[in-house]
Amino acid sequence: MKEDRKTVHRLFFAWDGIKEKNWLEKMALEGWEIETLELFTYTFVKREPGEIHYDFDFNVISGTKFEEYKLLFEEMGWKYINSIGSWHYFKSYPESNCSRELFNDSKSRNSKYKRVLVSVLLSICLMIPLQILLPFLSEKPAASTWVIFFIAFFMTIFLIYGVVRMILLLKKSGNPI
């Protein structure tokens, strides 16, 4: 008997949004529709092979504001799947009679990239004091302190890499002349 559900582990970074979108759309054409998304984990259900459009937004938003936000997206033909942190995933079908993407101009698409950029920069700002303070927290730093220090250090390097990739994405996306 063929399984009607499958789980795939994959990791995409914020700057690989287009890759993630293309992969999900390819899966739909092969007859697998996303059911839920978690970090690294995508659960698909079997369906008729066909076109589904996926797109995601980044927005730090909660409570009534978030309810209104989801309602507007649904009203405009985009079904809410779920969120991973402040990343909100949506899908639409060709018959939903809606926009092909969540953003229809480069200015609003860029403002999404800028929101991501701000939150990455904020994480860096939180990481750096942690690294400076950690060695001083105990008089004789234990081995575990150094482990945390190096993890924080590599996280910071990685986040800086993320910033560069996001800036390149912003440049590529084109600005209104």
Place this chain on the structure above:
Amino acid sequence: MPPKKIEKFSPLTESTFYILISLYEPAHGYGIMQKVERMSNGRVVLGPGTMYGALSNLQKNMLIASLESKPGDRKKMYEITEFGKELVEYEVKRLKEIIKNAEKITDGSDDI
């Protein structure tokens, strides 16, 4: 908070401009989207991400206002404010000038 100078919001993007002029009559998200698609003969299809950002910004700057929704209706309705209308008039004047000059040049009757 006193509203900012109208020129600060100029030039509007095509999407924002279309959303703003759709709101001379109260409408909700889907209504705006349909109206804009009709006005532009299907050329401009607003995405919800673009719409959400534009509505939030326009409302924050008091260019549009949200209306009391009817009981049972969860959809938010919006309408342009007097300040918003002022901005539309400013933009129309500015765009007319550009079109006039562009036509003069492309028609070859350039006497600038």
